[in-house]
Amino acid sequence: MIGWWNSGIFTNALFFLIYTLKVCMIDIHKLKAFIAVVEESNISKAAVRLHIQQPPLTRLIKSLEKDLDTVLLKRLPRGVEVTEAGKALYQEAITILDHADSIPQRVRNIAQGKEGQINIGFTHSVGLHPFLPALLRQYRERFSAVAIHLEEDSSSSLVDAVINEKLDIAFLRKPAPIHADLHSFYVLDEPLIVALPSNHPLAEEQGTIRLSDLEAYEFVLYRRLGGQDLFDNILANCYQAGFSPNIVQEAPRLTSSLNLIAAGIGLSIVPASIQGFWNKQIVYRPLAADQPSIAPIYAIYRAKQKSVRIEHFVDLLKMR
Numbered sequence: 001m002i003g004w005w006n007s008g009i010f011t012n013a014l015f016f017l018i019y020t021l022k023v024c025m026i027d028i029h030k031l032k033a034f035i036a037v038v039e040e041s042n043i044s045k046a047a048v049r050l051h052i053q054q055p056p057l058t059r060l061i062k063s064l065e066k067d068l069d070t071v072l073l074k075r076l077p078r079g080v081e082v083t084e085a086g087k088a089l090y091q092e093a094i095t096i097l098d099h100a101d102s103i104p105q106r107v108r109n110i111a112q113g114k115e116g117q118i119n120i121g122f123t124h125s126v127g128l129h130p131f132l133p134a135l136l137r138q139y140r141e142r143f144s145a146v147a148i149h150l151e152e153d154s155s156s157s158l159v160d161a162v163i164n165e166k167l168d169i170a171f172l173r174k175p176a177p178i179h180a181d182l183h184s185f186y187v188l189d190e191p192l193i194v195a196l197p198s199n200h201p202l203a204e205e206q207g208t209i210r211l212s213d214l215e216a217y218e219f220v221l222y223r224r225l226g227g228q229d230l231f232d233n234i235l236a237n238c239y240q241a242g243f244s245p246n247i248v249q250e251a252p253r254l255t256s257s258l259n260l261i262a263a264g265i266g267l268s269i270v271p272a273s274i275q276g277f278w279n280k281q282i283v284y285r286p287l288a289a290d291q292p293s294i295a296p297i298y299a300i301y302r303a304k305q306k307s308v309r310i311e312h313f314v315d316l317l318k319m320r
Contacts, residue, residue, distance in 0.1 A: 027063075027064070030064040031064075031093040033057055033064070034090070042079040043058060068085075113311065114143060115146060118139075118147070118309050120150055120168065121153060121167040122158070122170060123155055123172055123230070124222075125222070125230050125254050128273050129271065130273060131188060131297070135316065139312075143309070155172045155173070158172060158300075159182070159300065162300055163179065163302070165302070168305075168309075168310045169299055170299070170300050171299055172298050172300060173229030173296065173298070181304070182300055183300065183303040186297075187297040187298060189295075191293070192294060193269070193287060194209050194267060194270075195283075195284055196284075196285065197264040200264075202217075208286050209285045209288065210241075210287070214245070215241075215242075218246050218267070219267060220248065220251060220261055220268045221234065221249075221257065221268060222250070222254045223252050249266060255274075261281075261282050269293070
């Protein structure tokens with residue numbers, strides 16, 4: 001099924017309206033006439049309410065009954081009685097007309113990016129950075145009627161999802177791969193720091209730690225399958241410092257690695273934002289300034305993006 005149909009723009013109510021009007025071929029003017037007759041319990045009074053003559057109104061009701069091949073009203077000497085089928089139609093007609101009245105404004109809102117849905121993806125480590133909830137909060141304050149759908153996944157899966165229009169925008173730890181359909185831009189740099197068990201020899205030292213000082217110790221890292229960009233970034237920094245880390249354990253998630261560090265299994269290099277997960281069994285230390293290590297964040301989206309909602313989101317992101 002094509003992407004825009006799955007985007008959340010068309011609600012169940014709108015789908016029901018389109019189905020009813022196009023498949024059942026019910027004239028909306030006939031529904032309005034029928035509702036008036038039911039609510040007035042009298043064709044003459046309904047005609048006055050609708051500012052039309054009684055004969056045209058009677059013809060509208062008969063035409064509606066013919067369309068549905070069902071008796072909706074029983075004519076009485078002093079009014080009408082609604083049949084069971086008529087009562088059922090009345091409830092549905094009220095719903096249909098309520099949605100029909102709102103369609104023009106909803107269409108305008110969607111065209112202006114004020115309604116609909118935006119689908120945002122991010123890797124696990126990016127989701128821990130405070131910039132993302134702050135950005136979502138700011139967007140929500142400006143476009144409160146837009147539904148925000150979030151997906152956490154690996155970098156490769158997020159890239160595929162953006163290309164295949166399952167996601168509108170995604171946040172990764174590296175630029176988008178070279179692809180005609182993708183555009184990426186730099187968002188921010190996040191420092192990498194050292195996370196140590198509280199009883200680790202380096203935990204007692206004050207100040208910064210040099211990467212080369214970590215060569216003799218055992219590492220716990222976030223599994224590459226789940227966080228390829230961050231994993232490769234950490235290894236590249238270690239290689240640049242002149243050593244290959246001794247990885248004794250890999251964790252399925254970045255936050256899971258904290259439990260292993262707290263248990264004394266090893267140390268790790270993590271994004272600075274992870275410090276928000278406080279644990280008295282873990283000590284965080286900054287890396288030396290002459291060996292700057294960063295974990296950048298990039299945004300990727302389709303180069304031929306035509307959604308006003310995404311344009312608003314990207315504009316807000318670039319203003320930060």
